[in-house]
Amino acid sequence: MKRFLAAASLLALAATGTLAEPVKIGMITTLSGPAGYLGEQVRDAFVLAIEQEGGKLGGVEVQLVVEDDGLKPPQGLQIAEKFVGDEGMKLLTGIIFSNVAGAVVPEVVAQGAIYVSPNAGPSNLAGEGCHPNYFVVSWQNDALHEASGTAARKLGYTRAVALAPNYQAGKDAIAGFAREFGGQVTEIYTQLDQTDFASEMAQIRAANPEVVFQFHPGGLGIAFLKQYQQAGLLGQIPMVLSEPSLDAVILNAVGAAAIGLKGTTHWAADFDNAASKAFVAAWQAKYGDKPLTTYAQQGWDTAQLIASALRKTGGVDDIDAFREALRAADFASTRGDFRFGPNQHPVQDWWLIEIVADANGKPQIVTREQLRDDVGDSYAAQCKM
Amino acid sequence: MSILLIEQALNGVQYGVTLFLLAAGLTLIFGIMGVINLAHGSLYMIGAYAGMYAAAETGSFWLGLPVALAAAAVAGLAVEALVIRRLYNRDHLDQVLATFALILMANQAIILMFGRQPIFTRLPAGFDGSVQLLPGLAYPTYRLLIIAVGLAVAAGLWLLINRTRVGMLVRAGATNRDMVRALGVDIRLLYTVVFGLGALLAGLAGYMAGPIGAVQVGMGEQILLATFVVVVVGGVGSIRGAFVAALILGVVDTMLRAFLPTLLRQVMTPAEADQLGIGIASMGIYLLMALVLLIRPRGLFATA
CATH class of the missing domain: 3.40.50.2300 (Response regulator)
Known part of the structure; x- marks a missing residue:
């Protein structure tokens, strides 16, 4: 009986062609x-x-x-x-x-x-x-943050402090932001395993820029935004952020303090x-x-x-x-x-988003306007395939 | 610039008192019992997790505090009774191995209970903003609270060590363990009390540190290394030494991290300056330790 069943199931597999x-x-x-x-x-x-x-x-x-x-x-x-x-x-x-x-x-x-x-x-x-x-x-990493540079420029800012962890994507982030922003940028690099940003908060306060751009993915971003608020900077110096610093998990952790922040993204749930x-x-x-x-x-x-x-x-x-x-x-x-694009990286659109309060007062991402249309990245031209 | 200097100094003091809360227990355990307890950082983590859990359940930061203290103290007493007590007469390698095993077990236990994801806690109501200390200097209220708690604990420990009978025994134990035992003091009870107290302070430090960064597995090991440096620089067994060393190291570390990259930026690109600056800053406290040991091989305030 067992052997028969095995044979039958083999036959069935062969018939549907899923033996591969x-x-x-x-x-x-x-x-x-x-x-x-x-x-x-x-x-x-x-x-x-x-x-x-x-x-x-x-x-x-x-x-x-x-x-x-x-x-x-x-x-x-x-x-x-x-x-x-x-x-x-x-x-x-x-x-x-x-x-x-x-x-x-x-x-x-x-x-x-x-x-x-x-x-x-x-x-x-x-x-x-x-x-x-x-x-x-x-x-491409830079493109992600070039959009934030565009947004900050369009919002009329000329003096920015840009912060990111000191690794490849962090350097790409600040380079991308500065490329499209065009104004004066003070760069501050943090560490990828850093959770206490007190020293950076003091430096931001001392520099007193018109806008802060920061890229801190995951838990770092949560800690950064919380401490930015604790330092009393949130109401004082506006922030423009790229999507990794404003994802739904970060917003949940930061809560109402995030309302009013502006950012850029290639996609949003709305x-x-x-x-x-x-x-x-x-x-x-x-x-x-x-x-x-x-x-x-x-x-x-x-x-x-x-x-x-x-x-x-x-x-x-x-x-x-x-x-x-x-x-x-x-x-x-x-x-x-x-x-x-020619380097097999995306050519796509970028959008301005704003964090607003939903019916329960919780932060929610709303897409506002298109910032960039059909753009690739700054490195495509150097790619020889 | 001076405002920035003051703010960074405050950040240094806040880091320093957190180090002190950990180092106080560690230096007593090391000095009196002669035990190297690598698992001290696990007690810090246990305090943070237990307190965070209680705070989330009750919705109150302040109700989480006694739970954090109790959990760390109970865990400390259990570790002392089950593991450390068997290690007093063994050599330091055995102690390091056993307490390192405790770290691994504590981390895995926390992963099983709470998962790998770090947990972000909220600041207590009333301490979630900042206060204007000087014109142009707003400082987070919660960090001031940490500084206040650290200084209060330091004062309390000073009274305990210098003005009470228990403190007298602790001082005597740190100076000459065998003589204290020969005089008929129940040294085992003293060990347990000291270990429990050290664990409680570690739990306090962990719970206070939680809302600033994140409550996560391995948070204790990150800070433990700096704590050992504090103990060594301050002099093993000396609370006063731990306090002075913690503040010095906290301020030196913060200042190097804050200003060295800026100085280096005058001569190189920001990314390189930060890389090098942070690199040298990370070495700073160890260089300081080497320097202190060169001049005073038993630490700043050696007990014997």
Whole structure:
């Protein structure tokens, strides 16, 4: 009887054509520490996209393997070697932090695998360091903050203090902001593991700028905003922020103090397009009132891009065909307009957002106006593929 | 500029008193019992988590405080009775290994109970703003509260050590443990009291530090290293030494971090200046320790 059942199930498998191994997707992401929720958001949205298709992406069975890099580049590299070397995976994604990406991505693409970034887009991998096997779905780091520079300029400010942690994405942030802002910028660098910003608050007060721009992802941003308020600076010196410093988790933690802050984003949950509405509805159906951030949207869009390519190629065995299919970016992005520039980083629109009080007095993100239309990044021209 | 200097000095004092709250317990435990307790930072973390949990349940910061103190003290007493008591006569390597194991266990236990995500707590009502100390200098009220609490604890400990019978025994124990035992003092009870008190102060420091940064796993280890430097610089077993050393190191560390990058920026790019400046600032307190040990090998206020 047992043997008969086994044979029957084998037959059934053969008939539906699912005997083929599922496509393995390796996700290296940050799940622990103050920024652990960033990776969690990317992972949850990616898992949601797979579930929506009943275990498939683009009609192809996939298996997602997730590991935590702990925000440590060597740990990320170790996981990548296991994924690509030992397990023979050809498709990796998930990295949140640029310092981890800087260590992992060159290694992965050198071994012939494809890496699709749902978040980090460091400048050194966007210009001369670009690679045909490396795609970024989110944004190039500088572009993310150039929008804030545009916003601060349009709001009429000329003197700014810009703060960011001293690592690749932090340097990219200040460079991007300053490039579009055009005014006078005082730069202050913090540490990626810093939680006490008392000394920086004193420096901001002493510099007394017209506007403060700061980029502190995850828990750092929560601590920074709270201490900015405690220092009595919140009402005094306005802030213009990029989306990683104003995500839904940070807003929940900071509370009413965030109301009135202005920022910039490539997507917000109130976007009025079919893809975005479907994503927000699916998220709320599965995760209830768990905060929904741009990280989740990036994870979702990454999954949709991969799905669009798998739909054309049926798998990753022919890596050249798969790469071509990715490059076409033939999917409906939740952000509206989306295509890849010559360095396989996004060409997209940027928006001004404002934090307002909702019916319960809680902070809520509202999209105001378009700041930049169809822009790529400043490094695309240096990319020779 | 002078306003900035004063504000950074206050930041240094606030960091210093937090270090003192931790170092006071550590220096007594080290000085009187001769035990190196690496798990002191875990008591700091336990205080922060327990207090944060109680504050969230009751909705009151102040109700969280006694819970934080009690949890850290109870945890400290349990650690003393179950682990440390067996280590008094072993060498320091055994103590380091055992208490390091305690760190790993405490961290895993907290991860199991609260998860890996750091928890952000709110400031108590009335202390969530800032006060105008001088024209142009508004300072966060909560940080002033930390400074006040630290100074009050320092005064209380001074009275306890110098004006009470228990304090006399503590001083005697720090100077010559064997003689105290030979005179018929119940040294075991004294050890337990000292350990519990040290744990309680660590819990207080942890709970007070919570709302400024984040309550997270490993928060104790971050600050423990600086605390050991304070103990060594101040002189093992000396509360007075711990107090002076904590304030000096707190101010020196903060000043270096605040002003060194700015000075270096005169001669190099901001990113490089900050990298180098922070690098040197991180070494600052260790250089200071080396200097002090060179001149006074037993610390500033050595007890024997």
